[in-house]
Amino acid sequence: DTGVSQNPRHKITKRGQNVTFRCDPISEHNRLYWYRQTLGQGPEFLTYFQNEAQLEKSRLLSDRFSAERPKGSFSTLEIQRTEQGDSAMYLCASRADTSSSVFGPGTRLTVL
Amino acid sequence: AQSVTQPDIHITVSEGASLELRCNYSYGATPYLFWYVQSPGQGLQLLLKYFSGDTLVQGIKGFEAEFKRSQSSFNLRKPSVHWSDAAEYFCAVGSGNTPLVFGKGTRLSVIA
Numbered sequence: 615d616t617g618v619s620q621n622p623r624h625k626i627t628k629r630g631q632n633v634t635f636r637c638d639p640i641s642e643h644n645r646l647y648w649y650r651q652t653l654g655q656g657p658e659f660l661t662y663f664q665n666e667a668q669l670e671k672s673r674l675l676s677d678r679f680s681a682e683r684p685k686g687s688f689s690t691l692e693i694q695r696t697e698q699g700d701s702a703m704y705l706c707a708s709r710a711d712t713s714s715s716v717f718g719p720g721t722r723l724t725v726l
Numbered sequence: 727a728q729s730v731t732q733p734d735i736h737i738t739v740s741e742g743a744s745l746e747l748r749c750n751y752s753y754g755a756t757p758y759l760f761w762y763v764q765s766p767g768q769g770l771q772l773l774l775k776y777f778s779g780d781t782l783v784q785g786i787k788g789f790e791a792e793f794k795r796s797q798s799s800f801n802l803r804k805p806s807v808h809w810s811d812a813a814e815y816f817c818a819v820g821s822g823n824t825p826l827v828f829g830k831g832t833r834l835s836v837i838a
Binding site: 620636645647653655656657658659662664670672677705707711714715716717718719720722 | 730757760762767768769771772775816818823825826827828829830831
């Protein structure tokens, strides 16, 4: 297990379509975070899982966004009815209780 | 409110020159502090972190940072910059299990 992986790396979609991203964390990491990064900004927190439980959501996470982490393994982030403002890099990070967050390469979303 | 300020949006240094990137934070509890580096189109790589103890911390790639509680600062330094250090640098603050709060980043350019 060499790190956090995210798929797809790039996604281009039309406004109004639904998209789903996947994150595979480091296998022994029980905590998983989703962040969003727009151009010229630092990553902003979206949501956080400890094992399969979603413990915290940011106010950035509108009702069009949903995230799951079945069985505490991989996680998915779905955006329904995409808008042009959703265009961003979506970053996933994982960590164990006593370690620092390890980030994946991100999924770049472009909404046309 | 938790926040991180990176006052310099863009810094240009000559190869071989020294570097200091500034970071100031506002955090209610005892902060855990981090510096991450991001190359274009990539995820974030941890350079170093401060949890407690010695206020001067060493990281990878020859970077170091000093925590100054009285100034609420955690500046990143490198004595001699290499062309491969050109990237975006992010300072972040967190505590225990809380999500990280990032600054807006400083873009480093290295000239010959």
